[in-house]
Amino acid sequence: MAAHERLTAAIRAANSKGQPALVPFLTAGYPEPDEFVDTLRAIAAVGDVVEVGIPFSDPMADGMTIQRSSFEALRKGVSLAWIFDELEKAGDLATPLVMMSYLNPLLAFGYDRLAERALATGVCGFIVPDLPFEESSELRAALEAKGLGLIQLVTPATPAARLRMLSDASRGFVYAVTITGITGGGSGLPDDLADYLDSVSASTELPVCAGFGIREAKDVANVGAHAAGAIVGSALVEVLERGDDPAAYLESLRS
Amino acid sequence: MTFALPAAEAQALLDATLRGELPDDRGRFGPFGGRYVPETLVPAFERLEQGVREHLHDAGFQAEFQRELREWVGRPTALTHAPRLSEHWGTEVWLKREDLAHTGAHKINNAIGQALLAKRLGARRVIAETGAGQHGVASAAACARVGLPCAVYMGAVDIERQAPNVDRMKRLGADVIAVETGDKTLRAAIDEALREWVTDPAGIYYLLGSAVGAHPYPYLVRELQSVIGEEARQQMIDQAGGLPDAVFACVGGGSNAIGLFYPLLGDDIELIGVEAGGTGDGLGQNAATLATGTPGVLQGAYTMILQDADGQVQETHSISAGLDYSGVGPEHALLQATGRVTYVSANDADSLAALEELCATEGVLTALETAHAYAYAREWSSRNPGKRILIGNSGRGDKDMPTLTRYPVRSGSHGGA
Numbered sequence: 094m095a096a097h098e099r100l101t102a103a104i105r106a107a108n109s110k111g112q113p114a115l116v117p118f119l120t121a122g123y124p125e126p127d128e129f130v131d132t133l134r135a136i137a138a139v140g141d142v143v144e145v146g147i148p149f150s151d152p153m154a155d156g157m158t159i160q161r162s163s164f165e166a167l168r169k170g171v172s173l174a175w176i177f178d179e180l181e182k183a184g185d186l187a188t189p190l191v192m193m194s195y196l197n198p199l200l201a202f203g204y205d206r207l208a209e210r211a212l213a214t215g216v217c218g219f220i221v222p223d224l225p226f227e228e229s230s231e232l233r234a235a236l237e238a239k240g241l242g243l244i245q246l247v248t249p250a251t252p253a254a255r256l257r258m259l260s261d262a263s264r265g266f267v268y269a270v271t272i273t274g275i276t277g278g279g280s281g282l283p284d285d286l287a288d289y290l291d292s293v294s295a296s297t298e299l300p301v302c303a304g305f306g307i308r309e310a311k312d313v314a315n316v317g318a319h320a321a322g323a324i325v326g327s328a329l330v331e332v333l334e335r336g337d338d339p340a341a342y343l344e345s346l347r348s
Numbered sequence: 349m350t351f352a353l354p355a356a357e358a359q360a361l362l363d364a365t366l367r368g369e370l371p372d373d374r375g376r377f378g379p380f381g382g383r384y385v386p387e388t389l390v391p392a393f394e395r396l397e398q399g400v401r402e403h404l405h406d407a408g409f410q411a412e413f414q415r416e417l418r419e420w421v422g423r424p425t426a427l428t429h430a431p432r433l434s435e436h437w438g439t440e441v442w443l444k445r446e447d448l449a450h451t452g453a454h455k456i457n458n459a460i461g462q463a464l465l466a467k468r469l470g471a472r473r474v475i476a477e478t479g480a481g482q483h484g485v486a487s488a489a490a491c492a493r494v495g496l497p498c499a500v501y502m503g504a505v506d507i508e509r510q511a512p513n514v515d516r517m518k519r520l521g522a523d524v525i526a527v528e529t530g531d532k533t534l535r536a537a538i539d540e541a542l543r544e545w546v547t548d549p550a551g552i553y554y555l556l557g558s559a560v561g562a563h564p565y566p567y568l569v570r571e572l573q574s575v576i577g578e579e580a581r582q583q584m585i586d587q588a589g590g591l592p593d594a595v596f597a598c599v600g601g602g603s604n605a606i607g608l609f610y611p612l613l614g615d616d617i618e619l620i621g622v623e624a625g626g627t628g629d630g631l632g633q634n635a636a637t638l639a640t641g642t643p644g645v646l647q648g649a650y651t652m653i654l655q656d657a658d659g660q661v662q663e664t665h666s667i668s669a670g671l672d673y674s675g676v677g678p679e680h681a682l683l684q685a686t687g688r689v690t691y692v693s694a695n696d697a698d699s700l701a702a703l704e705e706l707c708a709t710e711g712v713l714t715a716l717e718t719a720h721a722y723a724y725a726r727e728w729s730s731r732n733p734g735k736r737i738l739i740g741n742s743g744r745g746d747k748d749m750p751t752l753t754r755y756p757v758r759s760g761s762h763g764g765a
Contacts, residue, residue, distance in 0.1 A: 150662075153539045153647065156543070198658060201655065225387060227374070246386075250388050273388055273549065275547070
């Protein structure tokens with residue numbers, strides 16, 4: 094099985110138990126770098142796929158919460174090389190990982206080396222929020238050579254023809270951004286969410302995971318009725334920020 | 349270190365530039381440029397690109413734009429001979445006076461052009477970022493002129509050091525939004541403006557102020573600013589009797605420099621861009637992106653940026669808010685890589701001294717950004733006596749009074765040569 098197929102399989106496995114897949118996001122090394130592996134293990138024990146955020150100096154698609162966590166992690170010396178070293182120490186987590194990174198840290202790391210280290214550390218795919226499809230051929234080629242997936246984002250602003258193109262290009266799953274906005278917005282999920290998620294789901298054979306604005310069990314249920322999975326980012330980072338138990342919070346989303 | 353292309357490739361790209369073929373249809377200036385934006389903004393960028401194609405060179409749009417430049421901006425701006433400065437430096441010095449344009453800097457050329465475009469594209473409101481505040485003031489004025497609401501994102505650090513401009517923006521009807529995240533300067537302001545744009549990509553027009561960012565902005569801004577170089581070229585022929593040997597412009601994002609250089613690329617003229625050398629050569633001590641940076645992706649474009657080995661963008665230092673930026677326009681990256689334009693830096697202290705000298709000799713209070721071009725031109729003149737030079741006087745220094753008052757006038761500097 095190619096690495097990106099592990100993502101699809103993990104999401105389908107959750108669905109076969111009658112529930113949406115839960116995809117938690119954490120900023121790597123936040124709040125404390127030396128707790129990263131323990132935090133990741135705790136989160137991976139509940140999540141079906143875990144999204145590991147690579148901190149970046151200019152997180153232009155992120156709201157205050159993820160910006161804060163990102164700057165704090167950078168201040169404490171977190172880097173992509175360090176993250177791979179930590180993942181190596183963590184060993185096999187059974188739960189497949191995806192990395193969320195802006196392009197420049199990946200570019201600086203080098204795509205071939207990136208694909209090699211990802212494959213060796215249980216990372217099955219990448220989400221790159223500032224890399225539109227049109228600019229993605231080099232990274233896509235390097236990842237595909239190792240069976241890794243480049244996960245495409247689609248949004249409510251995406252026209253129908255583009256939606257089909259992005260869904261075809263995506264690997265592992267399709268990331269449906271629920272709102273026109275940045276992460277961590279306070280306005281909750283939009284009213285026309287169901288139609289939007291249904292149209293994304295209809296565009297692809299892959300599972301669709303919805304993200305942005307998911308904070309509570311009712312949001313997960315709401316999204317789960319029209320998509321295969323729910324991505325929980327800023328709300329989980331806030332839990333980590335407060336020093337609360339991330340696993341308990343994630344369990345509460347399933348009730 | 350500087351990034352250079354192999355000679356044959358460099359020549360081919362330079363030829364393509366001179367034929368007006370760059371950026372290509374992917375928004376590339378050779379290896380640089382492109383469009384690295386969040387998916388939510390892709391349709392907005394496609395609409396903008398379509399709008400630029402449809403309107404920018406349309407006769408009706410151009411007639412309206414040229415009329416606004418003439419009757420509202422006050423163009424053409426003067427070309428001024430600087431006889432006393434020439435005597436000091438030993439070169440024949442000419443100044444292209446963008447400080448005389450409405451609102452006090454070249455920024456207005458781009459702001460009114462894009463505001464007219466925003467109107468044609470049916471935008472409900474305009475957002476803009478600003479560093480020194482000149483683009484914020486220009487955007488506020490241009491939006492008032494065309495009747496669109498305007499919000500300006502400005503770093504908290506810049507709000508403090510450019511206080512007079514903050515008040516001007518508010519009086520011109522703009523909302524000024526303080527950006528407290530990131531480095532709290534221009535880069536953070538652009539990030540925050542992009543975040544706002546993502547919330548309403550169809551209703552908002554983002555009026556970007558420099559020749560930076562994702563395609564089509566570097567192209568659009570160059571086209572709107574090229575009036576500087578077109579006028580200056582003709583004025584040099586008419587007033588000075590010929591083209592200059594060398595042309596100097598300060599470079600932050602690089603909009604005044606590209607506007608001045610682009611129409612002169614085909615001439616036998618040495619073109620020199622001057623970046624902010626800050627207080628030293630170390631990472632974080634300056635904003636000399638082209639002189640000391642490496643290629644990477646920042647805020648929508650593949651260009652030269654100041655970054656560490658992990659690809660994290662570094663904070664910059666400059667006494668001038670308008671040059672305090674970790675990236676640079678992608679076309680400048682190409683012009684450097686082809687060797688057509690030389691990029692150097694001038695430090696804070698030399699720029700302050702040059703500002704003072706220009707005040708004393710020619711009665712022109714130039715902007716701190718612009719002062720960097722003078723500082724290097726002065727040094728260049730000492731090595732090239734007798735040459736004729738042109739300096740892009742991109743803006744006036746009134747906005748810099750809060751900074752300048754910290755540096756008392758040196759006694760005797762106004763006592764004549």
